[in-house]
Every structure is written in C-alpha cells, then in structure tokens.
Amino acid sequence: MQPVTATAQSIPVDHFEGLRFDAPVPASVHAGQELPLSGILLETGWQGALFSFRPVGGESADIDLFVQHLPGRIDRSVVFASAAADTYEVILFGGAAGDGLEFRGLFSPFVVLDSPDPVLLPTRFFDGLLLQAPVPTQLPLGVAPVFAGQILDERIVSARFDLSREGQELGSIRIPITDGQFDQPLRFPVASAGPLLVQLVVGLQDGTFWGRGSFLFQITDDTPAAAAPAVLSAALLAGATTDIVIANRGGTDLLVLDAAVPTQFEVITMPGPIAPGRTGTIGVRYSGVGGDEGDLLVDTNDPLRPQRRVALLGVADGDAATSLAWERADEDGLLTALAPAGFQRFVLALFSPPHILDTETHFPFAVGVPPPAARPARPAPTPRERGEAIRARKAARLASEVRSRGRPAMRSAQTSYQVGDSRSLVFDDFPPVPRQLLQARVVALSDHAVAFVHIGTEADGGSLSVAQIQAHLVRFDIDYDGIVDHFGAPSDVDGDDRIAFVYTPLVDDVGLGGFQDPASVLQEEFGGSGNLIDLLFLSPTQPASSYRSLLVHEFQHLINFHQHVLIRGGASEATWLDEGLSHVAEDLVDGFAAGGNSDNVSAFLANPGAVGLTAQDHVTSAERGAGYLFVRSLVDRFGEGILLRLVQTGLSDRDSVEEAAGVPFRELLAGFAVRLYASGTDLAGHSRFSFSFSGLGGRGTRGFPQPAILRTGADAELAGSIRPRGVAFVEVTGTSIRLQAPVAAELGAVSIGLPLDFVARVDIPIDHFAGVRFDTPLPGVFASGDPVVVRGQVLDATLTEVTAQYSVNGDAISSFDISVADDGHFSRTILLDHDQVGDLAFDLFVGNEEGSTHAGSFAPVIVTAGADPILLPVGFFDGVLLDAPLPTRIQAGASVPVSGQVTDAAVDGVLIELVDGDDDRVSFSLPVEASRFALDLAFGAELIGPWELRLFTGRAADFSYRGGFDIVVGEPTTTAVSEVVGSLPDAFALAQPYPNPFNASIVVPLQTAGEGVIDIAVYDLAGQRLVTLHQGWLPAGSHRLRWNGHGQRGIAAASGVYLIRANARDWQGSRKVLLLR
Known part of the structure; x- marks a missing residue:
C-alpha cells in the first residue's frame, strides 16, 4: 500500500481555514490507497477536527473522519473500501469541542475509484495511535493479524475494539496498553464468514470514551496458503548443498518471498509459486568447515505464520550429516517412517497435535491393526490436585465474569500496614474447608510484601517464628524484581504496593502448601470474595527450604491472572501452561530441586504416552512435569523474553503459545519430542534440540532421565498409545516401520538415527x-x-x-x-x-x-x-584414604595389606570389624601415627563365608563408623571342588513358578550350581522386557525370587501370558506364567 501522490486535481495546502497541509492532497484516489491528511494547525485552541466525505448525488453513505489528537497539527490517514467508490465533497469542521466545531471549508469533487486490491489499514489510520505495520482488512476465518504499535495521545488510558455484524453487537476485544505500547492479535470471535464492522474505542484520563476510527473488515472462508517445511533441521557437510522442501498445505498458491541464512550458509535457489498440495525447494550451500549452526528464515505469504524456520547445521568432513525429517500419517491414519540414511536402528519421536481437551482420550497405535481406543481410568486426585483444581476452576469462572462485566474499578491507595495491625479476610470455599471469615494480624513487613498470621492458630506463635516469616519476606524482596522482569507486573488492587502473605493452617486442611487466591482481588459483585487484597494463602508447616520456590511459584499465578484477566479481559490461563510457567519461575530462583521439578520430570518421562498438554483444572505430577519441560523448551529455544509474551496476553492455552512463539503448535510439539529424547546427546546435532538450562544438564550433558520407550524389530508386534497434544517414543531395529493409528490422532513422527552401540548417558x-x-x-x-x-x-x-x-x-x-x-x-x-x-x-x-x-x-x-570381582576404591571410606583398593572376594589363608591415612589429624586409631549374618564379630585394631595406619589382615579358614566389612576411626577409643561393604571369604583353590560340590545344586535350574496362574504375586524358584552373575527377567510375548527380577552376582545355592505383577516403573501389567527368562554364563532357561487380574 502506497500513499497517492498529488496531481493537478488536488486540494491546495491552504484550502481550509486554520489548517495548512504539508503537501497538496490528491482529489482522486483508488480504493485501498492511503490518503495522508497531515498538516499544521494555524490557530490555537483546536480540540477536534472532522473531515466529512459526503457523496454528491450518489447513494453511498457519509464517511466521517474525526481527529481528536491535535498536538498543534493533524496526522491522520484515511483509506477507502471498494464499496465506497463514488464522488464526494469534503467538508472540514474544527475548533474547540465545547463551542461546537466550526465550518472551515468545502472541496469538491473528491473521487474514490474502484479497485480490486485488498485494503490495508495504514499505520496512522486510528487517531492517536501509530501502528507498527499496516493491518489487512480481508482475513480468512480464524486468522489473527497482530495489532501492535504505540500510543501517541498521552490522554489514552484504555482501548478496545467493538465488533458488530449487520447491526448486531458481537462483543469487544480489549487492547492492553503497557508503557505506551500495545501488542495484541486480533482474534475475532466469529464462526462464519461475512462483513465485520470493527470500531476502535479509547478511554481517556477524564473518564470519557471516544471512537478513534472504524472499518468494515471482510472475513472470508477461503483457505489461505500454509507453508510447511518437510524437515525440522538440515545438516550439511562442508562444501555440500541440500534442497529443503517446503510444502503448501493451504488452498491458494504459496509464495516464498525471501529466504535468509546465517554466515557460512548461502541460499542458491528459490522456488516459484507453490500450488496447493504441492512442494517447492530452497537450495542451501554450506561453505564452512564444521561446527556452524543457525536458522533458515523463510518469509512467505502464509497469513497465519508468514515466517518459518528450519535449523541448519554445518558438519565437518567425516562426521555424520543427518537431517531430522518429520512424517505425517496419511488420510487413513497410516504412518510410514524410514530410518535416516546409513542407520539400521532409529527412534521415532511420535507426537499427536489435535486440539482436544478431553483429559481421558488416548489414541492407540500399533504395527498392524491397533486395539480399540482405550479410556483408562484417571487416578483419584490427591488433596493437592483437588485444591489446585478448585483454584483453577474459580479463576476461569472469575475471568468469564470480568469479560462479561468489564474491568473492575481500582481502589484508591490505602494506608500502609503496620506490624500489629489486624483485619478480617474471607477464606473462600475450598472443599473440604468451607467459606469462612478469619482474623489476621500483621507480623512482618518488607518493601514488596506484608505478612499476616491467622490469629489463634498454629500460624500464630507456632513452630513458624516471626523471624522465619521475616526471612521469607527478605528473600522474596530479593527475588521480586527478577520475577516481575520475566513475567510482568502483579496486581495492586489495594494500592499498597505489596503482596500479602497470609499464613493459616486452613491451607494444610485443603491439602496445599500455598495458593494464589484469584477471588481476593475482585469485588463480590464480580464473584470475588471482597477481600480486595493481592494475597497468597500459605501453610505455616512447610519445610523451611521450600518457601522460596513456593512463593515465586504462587506469585507467578498472581501475575498471570492479573495480566490475562484484569488488564486484558482475557481467559485465565490453562492449568498445564500456568503450572509450567510457575515451575519455570522456580528455576529463576534456584528452585529446581526444592520445588519438586525433578520429581515431576521423572513422573512424566516414566510414561510420556499417558500425558498430554491438556490439563485444564487438576494437574498430576506427571502433567506438571510435561508442562514444565514444554515451557522450559520454549525458553531455551526463544529466550527468556517469551515468558513475558506468554503471560502478557489475553489469549490462553495453545493460542497464547503459538502467538508467543510465532510457530505452529504442531511444529513446537515435534521439536519438543525430539528434545526429550536427544537432549544432551549428539543424535540431533543442532543445539535447538538440547535443553540449555543447567538443572537439566546444560549443553552437551543430559541431566534428566530418558523417556520410557517401546522397542520393536522388523517383524515384531508393537502396541502403544498417545494422548492428544502428547508424545511417545518407539525404538526400531531395522530400516522402516508402519504404524496404524486413528485418523483423529493426526499422528506425526520425527526419525532419529541411532548408532548400533548407542547408550544414552545420563x-x-x-x-x-x-x-x-x-x-x-x-x-x-x-x-x-x-x-x-x-x-x-x-x-x-x-x-x-x-x-x-x-x-x-x-x-x-x-x-x-x-x-x-x-x-x-x-x-x-x-x-x-x-x-x-x-x-x-x-x-x-x-x-x-x-x-x-x-x-x-x-x-x-x-x-x-x-x-x-569388586575392589573397594581408595576413597571408599569416609575420612580415610587407602594406599590401594581392597578386594571383596578373598581366599581363606590369604593376607590382605590395609594401609593409608586419615584426614582428621586427631584420629589415633582405626578399627576394622567383620560381622556375619548371626552378628558374630571379628575385630582388627590399627593404631594411627602421624595420620597413617598399616596392618596385614589375615583371613584364616575359620572366616570362610560372607561377611560385612566395617571400618571405624576413633579418638581415645571413641570410634565413628566410616563405611562398610559385603565381602566373601572363599575356600582355598585346592579344596574348592571337594568341599562345595556335595552341598550345592549340581546344575542350574529354573523350576516351575507358583502359584500359576496368579493374581497378586508369584514365586520363581531358581537353583544356581556356582556363584556368578545371573540375569532373570519377565518378558511379554512381543519380547519386550517388562521388569528385571535380578541382575547381578548370586552365590551358589537355592533362591526364591518374587514378581508382584508390575513393570519396572511400578505400572500394573495387564492380564495375559508372560515369559520368565534366566541367563547365566553358560546356561539359560525360561518358564511361562499366566497373570489374571
């Protein structure tokens, strides 16, 4: 869109009284062309100007352009729709608003010519605002253009778009303003195509509201172009080129407008228009020597995601150059995946992106026909999960109330609290705790917090002292600015600039350690409690080390509700994402371990296919782990600035993620799946697929468990399941696999090549x-x-x-x-x-x-x-450094030298004690001189058998335990056979387990003819190892092992036939057992 230029038929610069245009104004324009109306006011006192375009003899409606922002000049642009093509007269009114606007002149004719070109609203279309970019007015249904820019009129304190269609009001979109800036996607709440009148209404400091511009948008049901790169990453050898495929999954031609690459890479070919359902290629060359990485940035005419990224990796000669391709299931739900070139073993990182919020839906997948879709029973929620669910549902209800009634008025500043002040607070209904009024007293203050205790309870003078509470506030003040910088400003409904901490045992009764109460910031007529205070309810009985992470966790919830609901009038955040953000907030204050993030991560990765990013109210530990890792992956990829974009929005759930990242959720989910498996390894190459956060290991190190994985060979059966917006993993030995899943799963996969000897290092x-x-x-x-x-x-x-x-x-x-x-x-x-x-x-x-x-x-x-055998290392005993390792398998008659030094100079003796199963003891005393000791331990025939060797150090016969380990004193070599054979089994044997069939547990009898390492495990009929019963050294003899019918991670096995297999050095055996649930 270009402004029109003046012609011979122009409005002269001084045509209107009191206004001098910067340049002659064209008197003829095409629809869709920007017409600047900019000039200097020659008189003071103007408070408004109205340009009225009135048709001359036509049937068009009047078009009025009102200007209220007049800082000594007029700066406004107008654009006309194709339907406004006509001949007009232009009349200007201007002056002081209180006295009525005076007639300032008329110009005629002014002609608007028809044009088929789409209309873009120019950057100065709205009075008092400057947009970052023009806004399209013809939009496919569901596409949300970004409305961003700055406020020029300092009197503006609020803004919204009022929407209507054919005279029927359709609601409003609030435009949040922060520090004179705004950035909001215009996601119009309409379900069908058609015209949509959009009017900007601003609120001024004096409490008045004014229209600052309107336009008739056209919402179409056209399917726009949709760019889809075929790979997540492309690896190139030095001097090599590759073609990166771009598919068009939309309904109109896709245009690749530009492609940019970092230094050492070069774009060598570009595609022409890509028809719907077809592909094009972008040729890229790598001129480096290895070790370079970056992104290919592809700009297209895709209106929803105009820029797409593909990770680029430059690889040195001799190294593997493996790209990460992703596959989609076909129209019948069949997904065919191939091993990357040169690999005979690979992992499929599966993902299912559908926007389904049903927390019970699982999609089965299998080699062959999958079983019917299962809906496994969700475990009964814990007290914590019930309490969190109540809070989440309450936040959603309150957000709906705010959207329907408008933003509540803020209270005027209150008198600052002083220690000793008391007040009443409503503790809202949190079953099993009923709604009640509690009396609270101020016990501590800081710059950013005020602490109350529930009078007359454990919180008041109990185990949590005032000094400890004050320490909480001091620590919170230190953390405050960092959390606000990352997530945004908190609410301040009472005007005291502090967050209230209310310590009460009622929180323990709910089953929580603490929670942010959204009802406390709203009046009762909005469904709130009427407390009108920004508060966190806290338990007084939590471990001291947990409060720091607890406070920032709940503080993020408070900020999130304020930014989403109170400022922007949007929905409250989905629970999985809100919790993920709060757990990342803990990372910012070194709370990864103290806040439980590590446990949540382990719970998720133990069975990732059972978890989706869908939790909307109560959220399990595994769902917390998934949400945390997903948000963590966004931060590690896009930087910490994405946290602000996720929180400072009126959008929620998947919409806010896509808007903040600028990447489709499907692609984010695919990259997330790759990162979960490949992080800290060289499997994916590009750093995009590794967590950089030190709590998860950082670059080049994997500091969290591998996800549970299904394994299959070329001919083996396999069955699993995946949740909507979830991931799962399948390891394949071979070069291809075909997985069948329901069409609704939209199953996708990324193939990751595995070297045959690959074992993940954690x-x-x-x-x-x-x-x-x-x-x-x-x-x-x-x-x-x-x-x-x-x-x-x-x-x-x-x-x-x-x-x-x-x-x-x-x-x-x-x-x-x-x-x-x-x-x-x-x-x-x-x-x-x-x-x-x-x-x-x-x-x-x-x-x-x-x-x-x-x-x-x-x-x-x-x-x-x-x-x-095992050798005890020289540093095995605490406070002792041996001169040489100690053996743990010793022949009778041998003498073992034990010498070394102690680290404590005051130690004057070392005691070594052997303890057998009957608690019989044999002791050896070693004096210490100049921190050193030495003794030859003689193991006579009377010591044959198993013992625990314990070591003590002491001062003046007061000894302290320094460590112990099991040892075995064996028969001398010359008598080993004659003395042992008669008393031990003469062969290895795996006897029939009993009872068989079984329900709860089964005993597995095992006989070993000699000592050594043995592996005994339970397998399903597909050959998958379900659980290891024993793996390691066993003495010769008879043994009884027990299987409780559960897998390695504690998950109950289904009814069916299982194999118990035992393997020793030169022997193996197996038995079938039947489990009946």
Missing part, C-alpha cells in the same frame, strides 16, 4: 540438589562395582555431613555418610554391590548435629550388572 547435574554443588556431574547410568566420586561443596557453612542414599520403591538399599570439611568441601568414592542393580532413586541429605534435611532426589539412576 548425569546428575552439578547443581541438582538444593544447597549443594558437585565438582563434576554424578553418573545417572553405571554398573555395579563402578566407583562413583561424590565430591563438591555445601553452601551452608553450618552443615557438617552429607548423606548419599540409593533406594528402590522408597526402601534404602545403600547409604553413604560423607563428612564436610571446615571449608564446606566434601569427597567420598562410593559404589554398589552386584545385587544392587535396576532402576534406583538417588537421594541427598545434608545436616549437622541438629538433624538433617532432604536436599533432593534424582530418579531413575540405572545401575546395570558389573563384572566380578
């Missing part, structure tokens, strides 16, 4: 645990017998001990105490025995003489069966 990040920082990451996958160095520093100088603990299903199987030096550092080398294998949880505790606190957990830590 590490526990150095800052995973609250208050602790490791020198190097701890391994999250290792073998029994492998030494694990636990070395780092505590941040609290009062701490004296760190405890590392491994557990299975909540039961500790191994625990290691580590002393903390005066400078806060600690170090110990630990290991696990061969019978301590499987998926374990790793917990860390920190403490001193007053007790210990939980610093966090990481799960699963995967421990595989290692090789025999």
Whole structure:
C-alpha cells in the first residue's frame, strides 16, 4: 500500500481555514490507497477536527473522519473500501469541542475509484495511535493479524475494539496498553464468514470514551496458503548443498518471498509459486568447515505464520550429516517412517497435535491393526490436585465474569500496614474447608510484601517464628524484581504496593502448601470474595527450604491472572501452561530441586504416552512435569523474553503459545519430542534440540532421565498409545516401520538415527540438589562395582555431613555418610554391590548435629550388572584414604595389606570389624601415627563365608563408623571342588513358578550350581522386557525370587501370558506364567 501522490486535481495546502497541509492532497484516489491528511494547525485552541466525505448525488453513505489528537497539527490517514467508490465533497469542521466545531471549508469533487486490491489499514489510520505495520482488512476465518504499535495521545488510558455484524453487537476485544505500547492479535470471535464492522474505542484520563476510527473488515472462508517445511533441521557437510522442501498445505498458491541464512550458509535457489498440495525447494550451500549452526528464515505469504524456520547445521568432513525429517500419517491414519540414511536402528519421536481437551482420550497405535481406543481410568486426585483444581476452576469462572462485566474499578491507595495491625479476610470455599471469615494480624513487613498470621492458630506463635516469616519476606524482596522482569507486573488492587502473605493452617486442611487466591482481588459483585487484597494463602508447616520456590511459584499465578484477566479481559490461563510457567519461575530462583521439578520430570518421562498438554483444572505430577519441560523448551529455544509474551496476553492455552512463539503448535510439539529424547546427546546435532538450562544438564550433558520407550524389530508386534497434544517414543531395529493409528490422532513422527552401540548417558547435574554443588556431574547410568566420586561443596557453612542414599520403591538399599570439611568441601568414592542393580532413586541429605534435611532426589539412576570381582576404591571410606583398593572376594589363608591415612589429624586409631549374618564379630585394631595406619589382615579358614566389612576411626577409643561393604571369604583353590560340590545344586535350574496362574504375586524358584552373575527377567510375548527380577552376582545355592505383577516403573501389567527368562554364563532357561487380574 502506497500513499497517492498529488496531481493537478488536488486540494491546495491552504484550502481550509486554520489548517495548512504539508503537501497538496490528491482529489482522486483508488480504493485501498492511503490518503495522508497531515498538516499544521494555524490557530490555537483546536480540540477536534472532522473531515466529512459526503457523496454528491450518489447513494453511498457519509464517511466521517474525526481527529481528536491535535498536538498543534493533524496526522491522520484515511483509506477507502471498494464499496465506497463514488464522488464526494469534503467538508472540514474544527475548533474547540465545547463551542461546537466550526465550518472551515468545502472541496469538491473528491473521487474514490474502484479497485480490486485488498485494503490495508495504514499505520496512522486510528487517531492517536501509530501502528507498527499496516493491518489487512480481508482475513480468512480464524486468522489473527497482530495489532501492535504505540500510543501517541498521552490522554489514552484504555482501548478496545467493538465488533458488530449487520447491526448486531458481537462483543469487544480489549487492547492492553503497557508503557505506551500495545501488542495484541486480533482474534475475532466469529464462526462464519461475512462483513465485520470493527470500531476502535479509547478511554481517556477524564473518564470519557471516544471512537478513534472504524472499518468494515471482510472475513472470508477461503483457505489461505500454509507453508510447511518437510524437515525440522538440515545438516550439511562442508562444501555440500541440500534442497529443503517446503510444502503448501493451504488452498491458494504459496509464495516464498525471501529466504535468509546465517554466515557460512548461502541460499542458491528459490522456488516459484507453490500450488496447493504441492512442494517447492530452497537450495542451501554450506561453505564452512564444521561446527556452524543457525536458522533458515523463510518469509512467505502464509497469513497465519508468514515466517518459518528450519535449523541448519554445518558438519565437518567425516562426521555424520543427518537431517531430522518429520512424517505425517496419511488420510487413513497410516504412518510410514524410514530410518535416516546409513542407520539400521532409529527412534521415532511420535507426537499427536489435535486440539482436544478431553483429559481421558488416548489414541492407540500399533504395527498392524491397533486395539480399540482405550479410556483408562484417571487416578483419584490427591488433596493437592483437588485444591489446585478448585483454584483453577474459580479463576476461569472469575475471568468469564470480568469479560462479561468489564474491568473492575481500582481502589484508591490505602494506608500502609503496620506490624500489629489486624483485619478480617474471607477464606473462600475450598472443599473440604468451607467459606469462612478469619482474623489476621500483621507480623512482618518488607518493601514488596506484608505478612499476616491467622490469629489463634498454629500460624500464630507456632513452630513458624516471626523471624522465619521475616526471612521469607527478605528473600522474596530479593527475588521480586527478577520475577516481575520475566513475567510482568502483579496486581495492586489495594494500592499498597505489596503482596500479602497470609499464613493459616486452613491451607494444610485443603491439602496445599500455598495458593494464589484469584477471588481476593475482585469485588463480590464480580464473584470475588471482597477481600480486595493481592494475597497468597500459605501453610505455616512447610519445610523451611521450600518457601522460596513456593512463593515465586504462587506469585507467578498472581501475575498471570492479573495480566490475562484484569488488564486484558482475557481467559485465565490453562492449568498445564500456568503450572509450567510457575515451575519455570522456580528455576529463576534456584528452585529446581526444592520445588519438586525433578520429581515431576521423572513422573512424566516414566510414561510420556499417558500425558498430554491438556490439563485444564487438576494437574498430576506427571502433567506438571510435561508442562514444565514444554515451557522450559520454549525458553531455551526463544529466550527468556517469551515468558513475558506468554503471560502478557489475553489469549490462553495453545493460542497464547503459538502467538508467543510465532510457530505452529504442531511444529513446537515435534521439536519438543525430539528434545526429550536427544537432549544432551549428539543424535540431533543442532543445539535447538538440547535443553540449555543447567538443572537439566546444560549443553552437551543430559541431566534428566530418558523417556520410557517401546522397542520393536522388523517383524515384531508393537502396541502403544498417545494422548492428544502428547508424545511417545518407539525404538526400531531395522530400516522402516508402519504404524496404524486413528485418523483423529493426526499422528506425526520425527526419525532419529541411532548408532548400533548407542547408550544414552545420563548425569546428575552439578547443581541438582538444593544447597549443594558437585565438582563434576554424578553418573545417572553405571554398573555395579563402578566407583562413583561424590565430591563438591555445601553452601551452608553450618552443615557438617552429607548423606548419599540409593533406594528402590522408597526402601534404602545403600547409604553413604560423607563428612564436610571446615571449608564446606566434601569427597567420598562410593559404589554398589552386584545385587544392587535396576532402576534406583538417588537421594541427598545434608545436616549437622541438629538433624538433617532432604536436599533432593534424582530418579531413575540405572545401575546395570558389573563384572566380578569388586575392589573397594581408595576413597571408599569416609575420612580415610587407602594406599590401594581392597578386594571383596578373598581366599581363606590369604593376607590382605590395609594401609593409608586419615584426614582428621586427631584420629589415633582405626578399627576394622567383620560381622556375619548371626552378628558374630571379628575385630582388627590399627593404631594411627602421624595420620597413617598399616596392618596385614589375615583371613584364616575359620572366616570362610560372607561377611560385612566395617571400618571405624576413633579418638581415645571413641570410634565413628566410616563405611562398610559385603565381602566373601572363599575356600582355598585346592579344596574348592571337594568341599562345595556335595552341598550345592549340581546344575542350574529354573523350576516351575507358583502359584500359576496368579493374581497378586508369584514365586520363581531358581537353583544356581556356582556363584556368578545371573540375569532373570519377565518378558511379554512381543519380547519386550517388562521388569528385571535380578541382575547381578548370586552365590551358589537355592533362591526364591518374587514378581508382584508390575513393570519396572511400578505400572500394573495387564492380564495375559508372560515369559520368565534366566541367563547365566553358560546356561539359560525360561518358564511361562499366566497373570489374571
């Protein structure tokens, strides 16, 4: 759209009294062309100007252009629709509004010529506003152009668009204004094509409202062009070229207007118009030597997503150059996927993008015909989930009330609270806690917060002291600016510039640690509680370490409701996204472990196919983990600025994500699936597909578990399920796979090539645990017998001990105490025995003489069966450094030298104790001189058998335990056969399990003819390992194992036939069992 230029038929610059145009104004324009009306006012006191275009003898309606923003001049543009083609006379009225606008002159004829070109509203079309870009007025149904720009008229305090069609009002779209700026997609609430009258109404400081421009938009049912790149990323070898395919999934021709690439890459070919349903290619060359990456930016005429991105990766010669292609199921729901070139093993990162909010819908998929769609029963909500659901439903109801009634009036500033002040507060209905009035007293103040306690309850003078509450406020003040910078300003309905913390045991009765109460910021006539205070209700009984993350978590909810509802009159945010944002807020204050993000992530990845980004009220731990990781992925890709865009909008759920990212949700979901599997590995190449946040490992490191995965070969059966807006993973041994799913699933997949020897490395990040920082990451996958160095520093100088603990299903199987030096550092080398294998949880505790606190957990830590024998490393015992490793398999008659030094100079003795199963003990005492000790331990025939070796250090005979490990003293080599054969089974055997069939659990008898490593596991009939019963060393003898009918991650197995297989070095056996539920 270009402004018309003056011709011989123009309105002279001084034609109208009191106004001098900057240039002659053309007296003939085409519809759709911008007509600037800009000039200087020659008189003072003008408060308004009206340009009235009146048809001369035609049937067109009058067109009035009112200008109220008059800073000594007029700056306004007009544009005419094709329907306004006619001949007009132009009359100008102007002057002081109170005295009526005076006649300032008439010009005729003024001609509007018809034109088929689409109309764009020019940047100065609306009085007192300057748009960033022209706005199209012909829009396909569902397309939302961005309305962004700045306010020029400083008197404007609010703005909205009033919508109507054929005289019927269709509501309004509020345009939020922040610091004189606005940025809002115009998502018109219409369900059908047709004309739509759109009028801008602004509110001024004096409380009056004025129209500042209107235009008749045309909403069409045309299907616009839709650009869809065929790959998420393209990898190029040095000097190589590639063609990147762009498909047109729309209904009109797709035009590729421009394509830009970073340095070292070059666009060498561009496509012509791409017809609907066809593809075009963009040729790209890489001229670097490897290690370069960036994005191909493709600008198109796609009105919904005009710019698309494809990740580019430059690869050095000799390295694998693998692109990430994505596939879609065909019209029958069949998805065919091929392994990337050169791979015989690959992973399908599956995703299902439909906008279905039913939390019970699951889409089955299978090789072959999938089973009927299942609707598994959702577990009964926990008290926390019930409380969160009540809060979410209340926020949605209140947002609806605000939209229907308009924004509530703000209260005038109140007198600041003082310590000792008291007031009544409504605690709204939160079943099982009924609505009630509580009395609260101010006990602490800070710059950004005021703390109340519920008078006469545990919160008032109980275990939570006023000093501790004051510490909460001090910490919150430190965190306040960072949270506001990232998410936006909070509400301030009472004008005191503080957030109220109300500590009450009623929160414990609800089952929460704390919650933001949206009802407290609204009057009763809006459905609120009438408290009219910006508050967080908090439990007084939470662990001290949790309050910091709890406060910022709930503070984000408060900001979110304010920005979405109170400022923009939009919907409250969907629960999954609101919770994801709050969990990311915890990351900003080092709350990844303390806030439970790690546990939520593990819960999600244990069964990702059971979770979708759909939760609208109550949200499980797994759904929190999914929401958190999805928001985290957006931040790591688009930068922290996307948090503001997600919160400062009237849109919600999927709409706000697409608007903030500028990328279709389908593409975001595909990239999310790839990131979940490939992050921290070299599988995807481009950094876009790795989490950069240190709590998840950072660049090049994977600090969170691999997602659960289904595995299949070329001929094997496979069946699984996926949730709408969810992901799932299938590993394929072979070069292709065909998956069938319901058409409604819109199943998509990205193929990720796997080297045949690939095993994901998972590490526990150095800052995973609250208050602790490791020198190097701890391994999250290792073998029994492998030494694990636990070395780092505590941040609290009062701490004296760190405890590392491994557990299975909540039961500790191994625990290691580590002393903390005066400078806060600690170090110990630990290991696990061969019978301590499987998926374990790793917990860390920190403490001193007053007790210990939980610093966090990481799960699963995967421990595989290692090789025999085990050697205890030199740093295995706390506070002791051995000169050489100690063996754990010792022949009778052997003498083992034990020597080393202690780290505590005050230690004067070392005690080694052997304890057998009957608690019989054999002790060896070692004196310490100059911090050193030495002794030869003699293992006589009387010590044959299993023992626990324990080591103590002491001062003046006061000994402290420093660690222990199981050892075995065996028969001498010359007598081993003659003495053992008669008392042990003469062959390996897997006896018939019993009872069979079974319902609850089954016993698996096993006989081993000799000691060694054995693997015994349960498999389904497709050959998938369901659970490991034992993997590691076993002594010779008879053993009884038990299977409880559950999988490795605690999920109940379905009724059916299963195989129990046992494998030793030169033997294997199997048995069938029948599980009946």
